[in-house]
Amino acid sequence: MRLLFLFLILILTAGLFAQNKPFTLPYELDSNKTMTYEEIIGMCHTVDSLFMEVRLKSFGTSSGGYDLPYLIIEDPMRKDEKLILWIQAGIHPGESEGADAGFLFIRDVLTKSEYRPMLQKVRIIFIPVFNADGWNRFSPYNRINQNGPEEMGWRCTAQNLNLNRDFMKADAPAMQNWLSLFNEIKPDFIVDCHTTDGADYQYALTYGLDTHESLNQDIAKWINEKYIPFVDVNMSKAGYPIFPYVSFRQWHNPKSGLVQRASRPMLSHGYTILVDRPCLLIETHMLKPYKNRVESTRQMLLNTFIVLNTQNDEYLEILKKADTERNSNEFAKKKVPIHFSTSMNDSTLTNFMGFKFDTLTSQITGGQYYVYYNDQPEIFNLWMFDKIEADQEIDLPIAYIIPPEWQEVINRLKLHGVSFITVQEDIEIDAIQTKFSNIEFQNSPYEGRFSPDFEMEEYENKVLIHKGSALIPVKQDKIKIIAWLLEPLSDDSFLKWGFFNTIFEQKEYGELYVMEPVAVEMFEKDADLKAEFEKLKTDNPQFAASQWAQMNWVYNHSQWADPQKDVYPVLKITKESEFKKLIPSR
Numbered sequence: 104m105r106l107l108f109l110f111l112i113l114i115l116t117a118g119l120f121a122q123n124k125p126f127t128l129p130y131e132l133d134s135n136k137t138m139t140y141e142e143i144i145g146m147c148h149t150v151d152s153l154f155m156e157v158r159l160k161s162f163g164t165s166s167g168g169y170d171l172p173y174l175i176i177e178d179p180m181r182k183d184e185k186l187i188l189w190i191q192a193g194i195h196p197g198e199s200e201g202a203d204a205g206f207l208f209i210r211d212v213l214t215k216s217e218y219r220p221m222l223q224k225v226r227i228i229f230i231p232v233f234n235a236d237g238w239n240r241f242s243p244y245n246r247i248n249q250n251g252p253e254e255m256g257w258r259c260t261a262q263n264l265n266l267n268r269d270f271m272k273a274d275a276p277a278m279q280n281w282l283s284l285f286n287e288i289k290p291d292f293i294v295d296c297h298t299t300d301g302a303d304y305q306y307a308l309t310y311g312l313d314t315h316e317s318l319n320q321d322i323a324k325w326i327n328e329k330y331i332p333f334v335d336v337n338m339s340k341a342g343y344p345i346f347p348y349v350s351f352r353q354w355h356n357p358k359s360g361l362v363q364r365a366s367r368p369m370l371s372h373g374y375t376i377l378v379d380r381p382c383l384l385i386e387t388h389m390l391k392p393y394k395n396r397v398e399s400t401r402q403m404l405l406n407t408f409i410v411l412n413t414q415n416d417e418y419l420e421i422l423k424k425a426d427t428e429r430n431s432n433e434f435a436k437k438k439v440p441i442h443f444s445t446s447m448n449d450s451t452l453t454n455f456m457g458f459k460f461d462t463l464t465s466q467i468t469g470g471q472y473y474v475y476y477n478d479q480p481e482i483f484n485l486w487m488f489d490k491i492e493a494d495q496e497i498d499l500p501i502a503y504i505i506p507p508e509w510q511e512v513i514n515r516l517k518l519h520g521v522s523f524i525t526v527q528e529d530i531e532i533d534a535i536q537t538k539f540s541n542i543e544f545q546n547s548p549y550e551g552r553f554s555p556d557f558e559m560e561e562y563e564n565k566v567l568i569h570k571g572s573a574l575i576p577v578k579q580d581k582i583k584i585i586a587w588l589l590e591p592l593s594d595d596s597f598l599k600w601g602f603f604n605t606i607f608e609q610k611e612y613g614e615l616y617v618m619e620p621v622a623v624e625m626f627e628k629d630a631d632l633k634a635e636f637e638k639l640k641t642d643n644p645q646f647a648a649s650q651w652a653q654m655n656w657v658y659n660h661s662q663w664a665d666p667q668k669d670v671y672p673v674l675k676i677t678k679e680s681e682f683k684k685l686i687p688s689r
Contacts, residue, residue, distance in 0.1 A: 126150060126210065130203045130252075134394035137199040137252045140169065140238045143231050146206055147172045154213050155179060156222060162230075163280030167261035169235035171280060176209055177226040185226045186411050186419060189290035190404060193232035194266045194297070194371070196256025197246040200387055201296025202231045204400035211405060218405070221412040228288060234277060236261035248300050251393035267295075268550050270374035271588060271595040272602075273518050286520035291422055292381060292411055295371040296400055299348070299386035302355040303475035305456035307391045308338070308399040311348040311384035313366050315491040316440050317583065318376040319425035326381055329414055334406045343399040344456065348386055352488070355473045357457045360450070363489035365443035368587055369595050377583040379425040383407065390477070426580070435578040439586040440493030441593040449490040455483045495592060499577045500535065500675035501682045503589050507571030509672055512597050516573070516588065521581045526572040527687045534566045535675035537591060542607050542669065552601035559591055559671075566674060574676075574685050589673055598671065607669060613658040615650065622657040632660060 126149050129136045138146065151159035151174065158175040165171060177185065190208075192201025209229060212218045232238050240257035249255075259265050260275050269278045299309065312331070314323035338345045353359035366373030372382035385403055387396035411418065428434055459479040462471050504526075505513055516523065539557040577585055591598045613621070626633035636656065640647040646656075658664060676682045 125214065126153065126206075128203055128206055130393075130397060133253075134392070134397075135251045135253050137203055137255060137393075139241060140232060140235060140256075143202060143238070144170070144172060147174060147231065150174065150206070150209060156213060157209075162284040163276070165235040165260060165277045166264075166275060167236040167239065169239060171233070171235055171277060172231065173284070174209070174229045174231075175226065176212065176222065176229065178222040181223045184419070185224055186292065186415055187226045187228060187288060187290040188408060188411055189228045189230075189285075189288070189293045190296070191230040191233050191294070191371075192296040193230075193238055193256070194234055194295060195258050196232065196234050196237035196240075197249065197258055198296070198298035198387075199238075199252060199255045200298065200393065200396045200400050201385070203397045204296065204404060205229050205231055207397070207401045208404040208408070211401070212408065218408070221408060224415045225408060225411050227408070228290060233281065234260055234266050236277070246298075246389070249298060249389045250391065262551075264550060267297075267371055268369050270371060271369045272550070272552070272597070272600040273515055274551065279518055282518045282520070290380060291418070292383070292407065293371065293375050294383045294385060294404065294407060296385045297387070298389050298396065300389055301349060302351065302357060302473065303390055303458055303460075303477060304346075304349065304357070304388070305344070305458065305480055306346045306349075307343050307388055307395050308403060309346050309348050309386045309388070310403075311366065311372050311386065312381060313372055313376055314381075315365050315443055316493050317365070317368075317373075317443075318381065319379040319421075319428065321421050322379055322381060322425055325414075325418060325421055329417075330381075330407075330410050333410050334403065337406045337409075338399075338402060341402045343402055345403070346455070347489075348384065356462075357455065357460070357483055357485065360486040360488065361453070361455065362445055363487070363491065364445050365491045367595055368584070377587065378581065379422070379429060429582060430578070430580055432578065435499060435582065437499075438496035439499055439583060440496050441587055441590055442493070442495035443491050444494045445488055446490040446492055447488055450486040450488045452484055453487045455485045457481055457483050497586060497590050497592070499582070499586060500677045501679060502577060502676045502685075503575045503585065504534065504568060504674040504676065504685075505573045505575065506569055506672050507573075509603075512602055513573045515597070515602075516575070516585075519581060519584050519588070521575060521585055522579050524574040524576070524686065526568055526570055526574055526685050528570050529567060530684055531565055531567050532676070532681040532684055533563055533678060534568075534681065535561050535677055536564045536566065537561050537671035537673075539591075539607070539669045539671065553604060554599050554601060555604065555607060557591075561675075568674075568685065574682075576682075591671060598673075603672060606667070606672065609655075609659070609665065609668060611663070611665060612655060613661075613663065615654055618654040618657055621661060622654065625657065625661060 129138055147159050151157050156176055160173055162171050162173055190205055192205050238256035241254050243254045245255050245257050264275045269275050273279050314326050350362050351359050352362050368374040368377055372384040375382040385400055458475045458477050459481050460473050460475045463474055465472055538560050542555050542557045544553050544555055587593045587595050588597055590596055646652050
């Protein structure tokens, strides 16, 4: 027993020693340096070995084959419910301060007596390098606009994908792994660390935090009345006044006024609010010294941690209420907004901490540009346009159906945590189909994809649903994600991201000599069709000049035309009786 007692004392003593043993970042030895990828991996192992509150795990690999580590930091003795604070850095590896600030924040939490007890109420998830591909493309020439560090990573993945445009389409392996982890852990408050480009001003740190209609409005109220006032006051006390993400009405011109815009869910802080979880976008200013950017991020993380600790019970209750509401029958009957705009008819005056600036004429282009004098601070009284309104809403069906041949789309829905039922047999039902017209494509890809513009018409039709189709009831936790991904008019729909582009391709055609008698007969029988054809020739010189285009138009108005061309494969079910036909018998 005496030996056992001494052994326990040794373990406790070693544990206490480890808890107080500091670790040092390269940044602390040279405030203009950040870590390499290898140093980040080493730091993860170091922190994991030092503290019993820390567990090191991996959520997969990147497209370049690099490991994607994350740390779980919590009080291991408390098994009761905790809020989960999710912090991610390095989604844009050139914007590296989130990694350095994140490790310093963790050290503060684990070694300072005022913070460590807070782990009883808040669990921390820390992803130090989301884009490992980009971090491994280390160079002093990756961010021309930025004041340090000496070297940093590259913005995109090895596939040249911007991860912070990929949350909905999920093309990158890192994003697919992220979605799996996100749906496993289900965090309660997310922080995404960045550095901004743009105009110069006094704020070291600005932030984005969307609270428009896509987010449950009780959570939005908590953010606006509890979270933001607390961090605003305490960041100022720490010497880092903050301001909402800066976007001027005229590019770089402070006196043109400020505009706030809704974030699309392809972005982190637009995505998480679709499951009613706020995402704080930290944007430190590119021109501030690296030390200033790291320390302001560290302070923002600490203040967020404190708020979640002090507001723990109230915030948890609001989240639970939001989850219940989102999964209710009543919510499934509401209109869901899928597009937002900022009103230019409603604004308020706000004080903005800027710098004196001049407008100069470029010797190279002859155009205008701005020069800021960061030794001459000025307070501007600016109009702020921040009233964000839903300008496009949709009525949800009872369910959507995706045919089995569109397996890639079905798999992406799985990544998002969307639940569905697999249809067990071929069956004909009444469903809503969508037909597109006036289809146009952009001239160059965006994030590797070509997006169609179109007009559309919905109509009811009898449709054969094939065995293996995915039946997706909208009444589920991911209801808002489903709407944004499957409604054609959503800017972040699978359709707009080019997943269905093959439906717009014509695969058969008629030879001119074959179509000639067909066209004559069609126009003899249908005077209205002939009139439409003649008007198109009159109104469109390019069409009138092309014999092929004219005869192809006739072909596409004949009975030989492909009935599936330009028809959206995703169907809507709006009748309960038709929905029940697809439910497997028990």
